[in-house]
Amino acid sequence: xxxxxxxxxxxxxxxxxxxxxxxxxxxxxxxxxxxxxxxxxxxxxxxxxxxxxxxxxxxxxxxxxxxxxxxxxxxxxxxxxxxxxxxxxxxxxxxxxxxxxxxxxxxxx
Amino acid sequence: xxxxxxxxxxxxxxxxxxxxxxxxxxxxxxxxxxxxxxxxxxxxxxxxxxxxxxxxxxxxxxxxxxxxxxxxxxxxxxxxxxxxxxxxxxxxxxxxxxxxxxxxxxxxxxxxxxx
Numbered sequence: 051x052x053x054x055x056x057x058x059x060x061x062x063x064x065x066x067x068x069x070x071x072x073x074x075x076x077x078x079x080x081x082x083x084x085x086x087x088x089x090x091x092x093x094x095x096x097x098x099x100x101x102x103x104x105x106x107x108x109x110x111x112x113x114x115x116x117x118x119x120x121x122x123x124x125x126x127x128x129x130x131x132x133x134x135x136x137x138x139x140x141x142x143x144x145x146x147x148x149x150x151x152x153x154x155x156x157x158x159x
Numbered sequence: 160x161x162x163x164x165x166x167x168x169x170x171x172x173x174x175x176x177x178x179x180x181x182x183x184x185x186x187x188x189x190x191x192x193x194x195x196x197x198x199x200x201x202x203x204x205x206x207x208x209x210x211x212x213x214x215x216x217x218x219x220x221x222x223x224x225x226x227x228x229x230x231x232x233x234x235x236x237x238x239x240x241x242x243x244x245x246x247x248x249x250x251x252x253x254x255x256x257x258x259x260x261x262x263x264x265x266x267x268x269x270x271x272x273x274x
Binding site for chain 2: 068081086094096099137139141144145146147148149150152
């Protein structure tokens with residue numbers, strides 16, 4: 051079983067739609083959680099950290115469920131510029147970042 | 160801040176040749192990481208340095224791969240001899256905290272093609 055699992059997608063949504071991605075992780079001792087965004091042929095960039103109480107940054111909302119070892123990312127009012135691959139990231143046993151395979155989002159006009 | 164700087168951006172080499180990838184972390188960042196990304200395997204951690212010392216190299220695929228960090232502002236990843244299956248994008252990342260609680264900043268990557 052992979053340490054971090056994501057649906058690879060692609061998720062094809064129209065502009066203005068709300069879309070949600072989920073991610074599960076296997077290490078119950080993981081302490082830090084993030085969502086990264088990666089554009090085609092570019093490096094991953096930190097989108098937001100994920101906190102136990104849930105957190106919001108503009109149109110983006112991240113949730114963490116430690117009991118179920120589950121992380122989510124909700125994007126409201128999707129923009130064409132949101133098209134990218136979204137990587138779920140958790141810390142592993144050595145406290146280093148372990149990346150999921152990513153979920154590809156395509157926002158259509 | 161110039162960010163994490165990697166060179167070269169692209170490298171095409173013949174099988175059997177030596178390849179050296181270079182990385183300059185963000186000034187003041189004490190932790191440096193080398194990742195490899197392929198379509199099949201995603202992002203894989205190869206090696207991690209803290210304060211210039213290799214801490215975990217369990218991700219290095221085999222003896223053909225070696226990494227060094229001679230000082231706080233420079234690291235290399237060397238593949239000798241290179242093989243076609245080494246073709247991938249190699250990312251260097253740095254962090255100000257060893258516990259990863261702030262995430263990592265990635266360089267633009269080196270796209271390696273071994274023919």
